[in-house]
Amino acid sequence: MDVDNRGDNEIITSFKTGNHQDFDILIERYSTKLYQIAFGMLSNQQDAEEVVQDAFVRAFRALDKFRGDAKFSTWIHRIVSNLARNRYHWNRRRGAKLNVSLYQPKRSHDDTDDEHEMLIPDNSMGPGVMLEGAELEQEVMSEFNRLPEKLKQAMLLRHVSEFSYEKIAQTLECKVGTVKSRIARGREIMRNKFNAAKNYEKR
Amino acid sequence: MKKDNITVENSPNCPALEQLSGFFDSAIELPAEVTEHINNCPACMNRLSQFRMLKITLKQHLTANTPENLVADIKAGVHKKLKKTVSTPHPFPGIFLKFAAAFAIVSFAIFYSADFFRPAAVQHPVPKDYHVRTTPAVSRENDRSTPYYNGEYPGIMPGIITENSIPLHNIVGANYGGSREPVFQVENLSDSKNAPASIASSVDQVWISAKPEQAADTLNSILKRLNVTSAAMTEANGEFSGTVKLTKMQLVKLIRSCKQAGLDLLSPQAPQPEQNKFRGRPDTQVKYNFNIIAPGK
Numbered sequence: 287m288d289v290d291n292r293g294d295n296e297i298i299t300s301f302k303t304g305n306h307q308d309f310d311i312l313i314e315r316y317s318t319k320l321y322q323i324a325f326g327m328l329s330n331q332q333d334a335e336e337v338v339q340d341a342f343v344r345a346f347r348a349l350d351k352f353r354g355d356a357k358f359s360t361w362i363h364r365i366v367s368n369l370a371r372n373r374y375h376w377n378r379r380r381g382a383k384l385n386v387s388l389y390q391p392k393r394s395h396d397d398t399d400d401e402h403e404m405l406i407p408d409n410s411m412g413p414g415v416m417l418e419g420a421e422l423e424q425e426v427m428s429e430f431n432r433l434p435e436k437l438k439q440a441m442l443l444r445h446v447s448e449f450s451y452e453k454i455a456q457t458l459e460c461k462v463g464t465v466k467s468r469i470a471r472g473r474e475i476m477r478n479k480f481n482a483a484k485n486y487e488k489r
Numbered sequence: 490m491k492k493d494n495i496t497v498e499n500s501p502n503c504p505a506l507e508q509l510s511g512f513f514d515s516a517i518e519l520p521a522e523v524t525e526h527i528n529n530c531p532a533c534m535n536r537l538s539q540f541r542m543l544k545i546t547l548k549q550h551l552t553a554n555t556p557e558n559l560v561a562d563i564k565a566g567v568h569k570k571l572k573k574t575v576s577t578p579h580p581f582p583g584i585f586l587k588f589a590a591a592f593a594i595v596s597f598a599i600f601y602s603a604d605f606f607r608p609a610a611v612q613h614p615v616p617k618d619y620h621v622r623t624t625p626a627v628s629r630e631n632d633r634s635t636p637y638y639n640g641e642y643p644g645i646m647p648g649i650i651t652e653n654s655i656p657l658h659n660i661v662g663a664n665y666g667g668s669r670e671p672v673f674q675v676e677n678l679s680d681s682k683n684a685p686a687s688i689a690s691s692v693d694q695v696w697i698s699a700k701p702e703q704a705a706d707t708l709n710s711i712l713k714r715l716n717v718t719s720a721a722m723t724e725a726n727g728e729f730s731g732t733v734k735l736t737k738m739q740l741v742k743l744i745r746s747c748k749q750a751g752l753d754l755l756s757p758q759a760p761q762p763e764q765n766k767f768r769g770r771p772d773t774q775v776k777y778n779f780n781i782i783a784p785g786k
Contacts, residue, residue, distance in 0.1 A: 310564060317563045322551040331554065339566040346571060426546040444514060445544050446551060451516045466517075470510035477539045 294358040301349055309346055316359065317342075319447045320366045326442040327370040328377070329431055337373055341365040356456055363447060363457045367439055374435055429479045437472035440465050502526055503533055513540045692730070694744075695780045696752045704752050704781045705729045711746045715739050729781040738771035752781075 290297070290311045300308045317338060324334035345362055352361065430438065436458075443454045451469075455462045504512070504523050511517035512527065519527075527533040556562065698704035705722060708731075712720045717739055722731035735743070 313564050313567060314560055317560045318555060321555060321559055321563070325554055326547070326551055331556065335556075335559070335563060335566065338563055339570060342563065342567045343570045346567070423546050423550055426543060427550050430547060441547070445547050451511075451514070466507050466511055469514070470507040473510055473513075473540050473543060474506055476543055477536065480539070480543075 295354060298349060298352060298354070298358060306346075309342075309349070312345075312358065312362075313342055316362055320362065322446045323363070323439075323442045324366055324370045326430075326446065327367075327374055327435070327438060330377075333373055333377070334370075337366060337369045341369055357453075359447075360453055360456050363443065363449070364459070367443075367457060371435060371439070426476070426480065429476050433472055433475060437468050437475070440468040441472045444469055500530070500532065503530060509533060509536060510540070513537055692778050692780050694777075695782060696747060697782055698752050699783060701727055701729055701781045701783050705731075707750045707752065708743075708747060708779075708781070711743055711750070714746075715742055717743075727783060731779055731781075733777045733779070734774060735777060736772050737775055740775060740777055741771075743777075 292300075292311075294312065294315075297308045297311050320338045320341065321334050324337040325331065328334050328337070341362060344365055352358070356364075430441075433441075439458060440454055443449045443457060444451075449457065451462050451465045454465045458465065503509075504519065504527065508517065508519060508523070509527070512519055512524075527537070696704060696708070705724070709720065709722065712733065712735075715735070717733060717735045719734040720731060721733075722729055733743075
């Protein structure tokens with residue numbers, strides 16, 4: 287894990303002087319967030335890992351020319367976003383099922399996991415409630431995967447990397463107002479569909 | 490409020506969708522009265538709560554689908570890709586390059602061995618760029634204006650045009666002596682000045698020029714240009730005779746250059762493939778005997 291307290295700029299400066307092993311610190315620092323963004327876009331673990339690896343390879347090759355106009359985190363997020371978007375469209379052209387792994391979570395429904403408990407904060411919930419929580423997650427993610435690609439990108443950068451609207455705008459190379467609008471629209475689309483599904487079940 | 494087919498059911502006092510979303514992200518500051526409304530409005534609070542639920546669910550799903558050894562796997566994958574790029578600069582596998590090299594060597598060997606075993610007689614005696622007529626000669630019956638020598642019927646002028654034909658005004662009767670018949674028989678040349686010239690049988694070609702001295706100089710300069718040093722030329726009664734040792738290729742170039750310089754052949758024997766003098770390999774040494782005479786001799 288990343289135990290290096292140096293900032294990104296210091297690591298990059300060190301890298302430029304020939305300490306290429308310092309690049310590993312950047313990999314350790316950003317891999318998880320970048321993977322989650324790629325996975326959120328592609329819903330496929332292998333594709334997501336591949337995208338993140340390719341992004342780091344590109345960054346490694348171009349780091350000598352990195353001028354620092356933007357933060358490294360913005361830059362690497364931009365590379366991942368672009369590669370994930372390319373892979374997303376390539377998969378769609380190939381007719382691949384984007385949510386192939388969405389319903390194949392690592393854990394089964396009877397797995398008692400802390401994060402599942404977070405979904406429904408009720409310590410007394412039984413197996414039936416657990417199943418309901420897992421189904422809820424699947425439904426939410428199913429709707430999320432149907433969102434337009436640009437809305438998903440903005441929401442992922444906000445919720446996963448917790449970027450500010452300004453930083454998301456820099457990453458996606460668009461205006462702050464556009465980011466604001468995309469995130470709001472994405473939330474509202476999901477909320478409405480989710481409410482509609484709930485109302486249908488009640489009937 | 491409607492925006493992009495999204496219906497938001499709220500009271501007129503509720504903030505707009507983007508404002509509420511921005512408020513949720515702490516990205517915008519709202520007036521105090523709007524904030525107060527949100528805190529006291531069940532619809533707004535419900536919406537914020539759903540936003541929170543969506544956020545938690547999204548993060549939870551992504552975290553759950555993050556492999557345990559992700560960082561190590563990505564690091565290993567990155568190192569592998571970087572190493573692969575550095576160690577294999579060629580896009581083709583090594584076995585492909587080996588096959589390509591072997592194929593090139595074998596092809597090279599076959600090509601040159603085939604050339605080595607090819608019979609010499611099959612080779613073209615003159616370079617390809619040299620003008621050799623390959624199409625059938627045009628028959629012009631009753632036309633005696635362009636006498637001709639084809640190597641098969643010496644002394645007969647059937648009046649067919651070839652690339653070696655020479656104009657009638659340059660023709661004088663020629664007699665090669667010995668048992669050979671004259672190369673050209675020009676009819677109605679009873680004038681004494683057109684009496685046949687006596688040409689020794691050893692002479693390969695006779696050049697004709699109004700100024701034989703200039704023609705000899707021209708020929709010498711051409712020989713120098715061709716790097717032919719073994720040339721011997723003698724003058725007798727305004728006529729020149731010479732002997733040159735040169736390759737067949739040089740001979741072809743010599744004759745072509747002489748023609749371009751304005752000299753005409755009395756006996757347009759060459760270069761024609763059927764003649765022994767010019768047959769064979771271009772680098773074969775030959776001895777070339779020539780005369781330079783003036784018209785009417």
